Amino acid sequence: MIVLLGGSGYVGQAFQAELQRRQLEWVSLSRASVDYTSPDVLTDYLRAVKPRFLINAAGYTGRPNVDACEVAKTECLAGNALLPGVIRQACETLGVPWGHVSSGCIYTGCRADGSGFRETDPANFSFRQNNCSFYSGCKALGEELLVDAQKCFVWRLRIPFDERDSSRNYISKLLRYSTLLEATNSLSQLTEFVAACVDCWTMQVPFGIYNLTNPGVVTTSEVVSMIQQTGLSAKEFRFFRDDAEFMQLAARAPRSNCVLDSGKALAAGIRMSTVHDALLRAMKNWVWE
């Protein structure tokens, strides 16, 4: 059996659909039934259940966006920094292999040569750099707690999207925001992301960190062009003049915009379609909420 934490969230629901599709037996653990944030409770539960694998899709993302984490710092720290450490302790005590959904938002920009950050590059959008949102700082701290973790995958998700309209979907966000920020990013098509995560386990690739983004990069205006080309929206999109105007008018916390290199996953045999293909497919199969 597989134990899934955070199964009710945007990412967690996609994991449930993927596990269902593969007919893998799993249980989605709710905090109301088992408080898995408590090291003792989680260890006792895992000792009793003896799972083959554990997936941590739990985290605190902030509603309606990451700015909420600047206020709810305790929840953000608990869900994004401490929880991975607690799960590590429980899983290592019992020898349970597991995977943690981390985030590419611990980076900003790209490598000096213009290429994407690799798994060996240290986070550069973090408390350590003092340039980050509280959310990104907590996510980076969460990865710090997993350094040298045994039997552990760290799966980096980056701006998820899929074909279902939702408040967490990047395409939906672009469709709804009154004004957009031009930026260059790597993205993760959600269904492909969770499939890649499960592949890591079923294909027995080496434990460690994996950037699970669709190969390629896109700019905000490119995605807008695709939205217009596919007829998803006929509205006129407006852009902020620059980052400074965005920060002044619309944001509280600085945003991570960054490029990740997903070559390590690819070399391990984990396939994801190119970001442009994935975006077009989502737009063509779009289902309004």
Next chain:
Amino acid sequence: MIVLLGGSGYVGQAFQAELQRRQLEWVSLSRASVDYTSPDVLTDYLRAVKPRFLINAAGYTGRPNVDACEVAKTECLAGNALLPGVIRQACETLGVPWGHVSSGCIYTGCRADGSGFRETDPANFSFRQNNCSFYSGCKALGEELLVDAQKCFVWRLRIPFDERDSSRNYISKLLRYSTLLEATNSLSQLTEFVAACVDCWTMQVPFGIYNLTNPGVVTTSEVVSMIQQTGLSAKEFRFFRDDAEFMQLAARAPRSNCVLDSGKALAAGIRMSTVHDALLRAMKNWVWE
């Protein structure tokens, strides 16, 4: 009634002695009986008990010293960064006034003019500066979670000592270490520190941050001279050549050595003896373990 968290620790035991001395009614809460790290459990407990005040003396310090926190990062983050935020939530929900034992180790050095750091100075030995031990980083993050907290005292302790030989006592550490690091520091005589904390509440000084160090500063070699003068030890003390040798030979995490200004507490009517008087008194009344 007063609720005390962390009552079994070095600082917590001093709080118990002080509350006893003042004949204030208190309960020392153990995590085994009530898991106060859980927001729901703590809130339910406080709602039932309705305390007049809460003291948080719980924290993770690492044994035998702060280097242990570089390994036990999850425990350190949980005890020093997250717990204050959890307590804040519970206390603010119920309107319970409280005080948190923080640490001066979120600073290094002194102000540019040579004076001590004041409560309004931002931490400069922290994750944000990327120059700190994991312990100091967590302590600073804990204070960040308490910014604008209601009815909350943040009491900064700094290298505690008293007249009882113990592994947590600064004087005992100097007596036992084979080689010492020369540094300039503010210190807190523990009995005076906890008395000052309780004074903050009984004297109804304004809520907020207070540096609760004994006025004045001392160097390691000054303390060693006092140890020799008072006859506490006749051994020959050796010193590391410099910080670099200390880091190379004896330490894993960088240490905070710093000067704090305790003028705010003094102005509020909170009295502590000078650091030299407090040290001499402890040495003259020394009780071996």
